[in-house]
Amino acid sequence: MDRFDSLRLFVRIVDRGSFSAAAADLGISRPVATATIKGLEERLGTRLLQRSTRHVQPTVEGDAYYRRCMAILADIEDADRAASGAVTGLLRVDLVGYVARTILLPALPGFLAQHPALVVHLGEGERFVDLVREGVDCVVRAGALEDSDMVGRRLGIMHEVTCASPAYLARHGVPTAPDRLDGHVMVGFVSSRTGQVMPLEFTVDGRMVEVTLPARVLVNSTDTSAAAARLGLGLLQAPRYRFRNDLASGALVEVLAEFPPAPTPLSVLYPSNRQLSHRVRIFVDWLVDTLEPLFTDEKPKR
Template identity: 75%
Template sequence: MDRLATLDLFIRIVDRGSFSAAAAACGVSRPVATAAIKALESRLGVRLLQRSTRHVRPTEEGIAYYRRCIAILADLEDADRNAGGTVSGVLRVDMVGYLARTVLLPALPNFLARHPALTVHLGEGERFVDLIREGVDCVVRAGALADSGMVARPVGVMQEVTVASPDYLARHGMPATPEDLEGHQMIGFVSSRTGQPLPLEFTRGDEVIEVMLPTRLLVSGAETSAAAARQGLGLVQAPRYRFIDDLANGTLIEVLADFPPTPTPLSVLYPGSRQLSPRVRVFVDWLVEFIGPRLHPGK
């Protein structure tokens, strides 16, 4: 392996804590990876990694070398970009599936056209992602963010809406104010943090009103809650863009439009411990420029 490839391998070993995972990511065998790191340590005259049967951890010298390697490779990417005007490689992004399908994918041809040498690896999930260990460059998340030690850059704010099916409203009536919700029911969306259903939320001026209604269905997936609403199982709240087609064709009807839920922020997160690579930088800048304004579809 050449020196740059060895640096990349070393970074991946530290990130993932595994020779095997790093070797697979670099497209080499485990013996080749082991030999390359041994040769690197021999050339430097220091031990960079502590190996055990279960874990691989950097030594103090290894941590210092790792940080320099990160900076070197990021500088090299910047140099290549400035010289050739292009960003290349694989950008690994993770985001919730419905966000990927309804917000990102329709706009992605624009991004790919801007950066023809860049490939996007799009993962879908709502769980916590260990970006460094899993080799993910950045994640896009909606809602309030827990303190994760990552850098969070706001992308935009998503307008929220309350909806129900025509059949549901025929049975329960159309409320005029939040106080008219007695006798109604909601589809209980279970919080991944608390394990409890989230209340419905309405605004009246600066006042935020939380309403917990009876529910006969608890769900933990956004697509399932939307499908349940279409089946007439209760009221549901979600970003307006998710229901543009439903609202247009009458599958769902907006409820309490004068008392909308508070908007939901959308953010992109990336490790603060690393120098931001050009491919992540151009993606983050594009999200803010191109996706942010698209989060406010009209009524």
């Protein structure tokens, strides 16, 4: 393994906090990774990594070396790109499943055609992702941005809808106002951040009002919550874009349109403490250009 490969390995070990995970990412064996780092430390005459049974973290000297290595590798990548004009390598993206299937995938073939040397790994999840430790380059998430360790770029605003199935409305009646929801139930969506059921939101006289209804079904997946709503298990709020086909077919019916939920921002996030690679910059720019126009026509009709 040459010097630059050893630097890449060292950076990946620090990012992942694991020799095994870093070795797997780079397609080498754990013994080769261990021997390479041992040789690097011997050549530098200092210890770079503090090993424990459960985690690996840089020493003080290792942390300083890590930051220099990040800058060096970014410069090398930029130089390679300038020489070849190609975007190469593996790009790891994590996003909510329905965003992947209904928004990203339809546009992805065009992006891949522009960059034939790039491989995109799509991970689906709704939990918090530690991008550095898990080796993820960026995540696409809906909701307010709260993590100060991330840099976020807005992809668009998803206007929300309150809806229910015809069968549910036949049993419980069509609600007429947020303060007249006695006898109604909701599909309880459990937040991955708080572990609590998220309330329904309604705009009333210019201010946001939260209402928590009884829930017979609690879920932590957007796909499952959508299926539960279609089966008549309660009121549900979700992006209008997600239920465009259901609303058009009548599988779901919009209610309380005069009291819309707060719109939900959709953003792409990446770590603030590392220099952004060219392939991530290209992907983020493409996301902004591609996805932002999709929500232009999603505003509720008045």
